[in-house]
Amino acid sequence: MKKTAFIFPGQASQYVGMGKDLYESYAAARRLFEQANEIMGMDLKRVCFEGPEEELKKTYITQPAIFVHSVIVDRILQERGMQPAAVAGHSLGEYSALVSAGSLTFEDGLQLVQKRGKLMFEAGLRKPGTMAAIIGLDKDQVEKLCRDVQNEGILQAANFNSPGQIAISGDVTAIRAALVKAKEMGARKAVELVVSGAFHSPLMQSAQEGLRNVLETTDFRDAEVPLYSNVEAKQVQDKEQIRSLLFRQLTKPVLWQDLIRNMIQDGYNPFYEIGPGKVLRGLLKRIDRSVPCKEVGTVEDIETIGEAI
Secondary structure (H helix, E strand, O other): OOEOEEEEOOOOOOOOOOOHHHHHHOHHHHHHHHHHHHHHOOOHHHHHHHOOHHHHOOHHHHHHHHHHHHHHHHHHHHHOOOOOOEEEEOOOHHHHHHHHOOOOOHHHHHHHHHHHHHHHHHHHHHOOOEEEEEEOOOHHHHHHHHHHOHHHOOEEEEEEEEOOEEEEEEOHHHHHHHHHHHHHOOOOEEEEOOOOOOOOOHHHHHHHHHHHHHHHHOOOOOOOOOEEOOOOOOEEOOHHHHHHHHHHHOOOOEOHHHHHHHHHHOOOEOEEEEOOOOHHHHHHHHHOOOOOEEEEOOHHHHHOOOOOO
C-alpha cells in the first residue's frame, strides 16, 4: 500500500496570480480566501491575484499568502479523499503541514503565520542580516566556512536543502566575507539572497521571544499523522513537542535533506508538493531521483493528479 507524503513550500514560492484559478473553481478556495481577508484585516486575496510583486514579497504578506494557498489545495484534496500518511513543510511550510495533519486549525495557523511574518520582518529591521546560497560545497565544508569567518559576525548554516545546496544566514559583513571564502573553497556558486533578515539564525531571537507568547496561547492538538520536523528531521505527533519545535525553528537550521531522507527510509512514496511553485520537487529530485514527486498548486494540477505519478 502506498504511503503518500504531502510536503509544503516555504518563502520564495510565491508568484503574482497565485490561487486565482483555485478561487474561480472551488467553493473551498473562495471560503478560505474570504476568511483569510477577515482574519488578517487586509485584502490578501487581491495581493495574491494582482500583486504588485513588491508587495507580495514582503515577509509579513508572503508567509500568509503561501500558507493560505497551500491549505486550500490540501483542503480540496482531503475533501476528495486523498489524505497524506505523513507531512512536512519547509520553514513556513511546517505550519501548513500542521493544518493538514489536524494539529492546528486554519484560523489559528493563519494567525500564527501572520504574527511570525511580522516578527521576522521586525527582527530584520532591529538586527539587520541577510542570507546566501552556497552551491557545490558539502555540509562539512559549509560548517568550516562559517567557523572560518566567525570573527566577522554571527553566521550559521540555515537551510540544508539538498546535496550541495545550502543556505547560510547571519550578519551582512559575515555573509559577504563568506561569499568570497566560499569561492576560494571551490563553491560552484555563492550568491546573496534577497531577504528581509537573517532567517534561521540567532539574529531572529527577538522574533522567537515574540512568537513564544503566541505559541503558548494557541490551541494545538496531537497530529493525526506524523510530521517530520525541520529542527530534528524526525517524526513527531505530540502537541507539546510540536509547540516547542516551532519555537526552536526560528533560530535553528532547516534540516530538509535529512528530513526527506528519513521519510523515504520510513517508506513514504510518492510525494506531493502542496501549494505554489515546485521548489521542493526540485530539491527532492536532487536528494533521491528515484522517488516521484508531483507539484499540486493549480486547478490543472488537482484535476490531473492521478495521471502523473
